[in-house]
Amino acid sequence: MKNFKRSSSWLATLPKNFQGSNPAKPLISAPDELKRKKYDALVVGAGHNGLIAATYLAKKGKKVAVIEKRHMIGGAAVTEELLPGFHFSRASYLMALLRPEIIQELDLVKHGLKWFVREPHAFTPLRDDDRFLLLGSDAKANCDSIAQFSKKDAKIYDQYNNEMEKLADAITHLMTAMPPDERSRLGENIKTGKQMYKMGRELDWDFSLLHKVATAPMSKILDQWFDSEPLKACLATDAVIGAMLSPHTPGSGYVLLHHVMGGVEGHKGAWAYVEGGMGGVSLAIAKALKEAGGDIYTETPVSSINVSNGKANSLTLHDGSIVSASKILANTTPKVTYEHLMSEKDLPSGFLSDIKGIDYTSPVTKLNIAVDKLPSFKCTPHSGNTPGPHHFTTIHMNCESMAEIDRAYMECATTGRPSRNPIIEMTIPSVLDKTLAPEGSHTIGLFTQYSPITFDGKKWTDEQRENYTERLFSVIEDYAPGFKDSVLGVDVLTPQDIEEQIGLTGGNIFHGAMGLDQLFIGRPGYRSPISGLYLCGSGAHPGGGVMGLPGKHAALAALAD
Template structure:
């Protein structure tokens, strides 16, 4: 057992428990004058809370579950086994957040994965590894095509250039031509909106070819893009998985080119030491140290709006408490925020119509599995056992990264998508991304055993998931697929936690089970996210903001929506400081 990792997790947990106890001993939250209430303790809500509290705003975070983090959580679902129950790898977290909030001092640590991906083929003999080591990748790809091996470094450089084009847009509120209060934007806000555009204009002048290729990728399908570079499988299919993860689309669907780019913006994917919940705990630690109050197991029933002024005035909890605040930030997705939490009549019908029509289709089914041993893949000879134990396989390179199953080639992925979309049923041969984080972080499972996550596509939201027999039959189908690549997997299963799209909605509050708070389609990006005119984190209700993944720049554990939203909120708090006591107003203006 990695005692250092376990000790760090224990210290962080004790620190948070102590902070929560101090919060609980203060004045009851309903009797405090709050600057900001944040609905939902997901990672974006915690990021926003940290930035606001560091600027001396009085911040309250209300989380409906007993565990913080939203979809970025670590849960001990089976005794001794700690799972990243929903999100499971990290790459997109903005480096500015790590640096500005000093997350490393609060326990945040990542484990690099090398190799980063492993694609075994169904013939039981062939496989492809990819790694941060480009020379190693070339050797692997050369098994299938020398030409593709030569092109691979050029492809990485090309993607890197395109990432540099789009990345500045991630860290600012979008330019929104339909924003109805643009005259009130400060000079700083106007500059922040135009800065990314100036960057793109400058790049378009200096590199017209790259700009053309950027727009071609943006509007293209990933299959077309990848085939313009490579012709060999399984390289094509392995790279294509980044373009369809969490998306009800196949490699041939227009727009998946952007999804591919979105998932490579952060660089190499890694595991968070202690599971994804460790990131959320680190963010919570920053927030409470700065003075924020976090209360779990508190369900927000509705957002309170002043009927006369039409402004937000706080929230009402499910137990009947009214908690008042100068503003409210919703970390819930747009449909849950505007169609469920906001009172009827408080929003324009035209706006609500756009929200209702947002694409929230989800193809995702997640299975968390406790194993009594690591799986052995057919394409590898058995290696030595773990420290001489006769029944336990030692962790090898095939266990350390993302394992792609059911995706030997692009056609298999496209067929799985069409099987679900055309026939409105779970794919007969699903696509599986398997991760075994305990192979590199032994604090997650008992000695010699393992935790595995199976991220599965494609399934429809409205299948009869309430029928336990139907749900179990699909789990069995997924396990049988894994068994085809790794014989003995099924008999190694100790227990599992299966999450259909409806379970993801019920447990994590993700409408229709959509992990991105709305599809990353071109009509739901940048100044169109969540809808045109309201992409700058403000909403039709003054004082109500949206800070979750349903806002720009979208899904993934990036923290960017929370950080960007906090900037907007701080400007508004300063602007609207009149009417407060001199001491409170001066505190806000000093920020």
């Protein structure tokens, strides 16, 4: 590690591939096997949803191939060795939303999926105070931590959690239902309606409260519950994470429920690190697919989805060759699927204008950092290589009040520039997963907001990336002095980089913003308006996160047809 000397440029400390190029091998021609075999279904894109869709089809006896343009599978759920010995979940970084029924139905544990449940869950240090907020599954510990700021809040926190969990259960049932669409069979639509009504009666949902939380600004809900700003800000981060929203934005409450509904091993709201990084999720699904008889082809970009007589029936590959199948499933975003891979003449009149109206605005810049020691926070000093409880959590910085989060949002929204005081969520997966970094060293992820896909309307320059990185590190230094000196290397992914390198339109991690107008039937359907073509990525209901439901539902729709 001594070969990587620090300089005034953070990015200059790294080999070229650490800065995100990771070029694939030169593309010569599509694999002969792909052109020779006959398939029932072809899946465009090997993100986790595409792999899941393909596996469900293959397990029903269909001959399926997944076709991926990158040199690796997984889409945003990937692990990359960006520095020798350092393995990073380069884009998505935590598991909680992956549906337990998918894990079970695809035997993902048998195929190598392992995870580490984090406990505690959240840590909010204060910049100029010896106090800090630490939250987890221990009710008494939570009460003691919150009581530093408000004894009243400490007494009612469990009640708040219980109410949110009930609402999250309602959202879970909404998400796992197949939303009706005009091409669904009548029986499917009736079944969905009956299931929702039955579940609502059995679970005694409070629909008025669900509507209130899902549509209100989360700040309004939190202000009605609590007095303590550190507590409200900590909870509010789940209402804005990955979304170009403020806690004061109507509908931010739904984003919180979208995240709270997750859990691991029966622990509501708990998130886990996947062993070996998030690529472990994609690898396990790929193994299940291979066992079921499916094929995967990497470094094989698709140029177009072809339509004949109103039916999608083939793909044109990068070398001009054509492969055919009776079903085409696209794991790409709606914009890429319908605007880039298809001809406008093949789509119904007016449909493309709706697709062009989808909001992909993203506020996220992700950083992957190699360090040679754990950060030591002023409010809870630490030395040595044994992690403290707070190192297992998501660490919130510049999130000490909802007003602070709102200021960061407003600055970006009104100037077209990254916030000068961005909110930061830090995770250190190597404290639980020893496979990720050399002994004594660690991998750190920073999920930061707010930064736009362009800087003053233009592409980000390397200098602007470095300045933003320097600003982030200065913020962390305020909380944890000595952090800068521990840094060995940095990988920076602005929304622009996420779009170009990972393939997410706008850099949006949800394949489309999660505003109220783009949820449930407001998202493009699994069934496209073209017979034989299905959308299996997160652009369809229920949206983003490593959840797997869009892939499963698209496969079920294709099988039903």
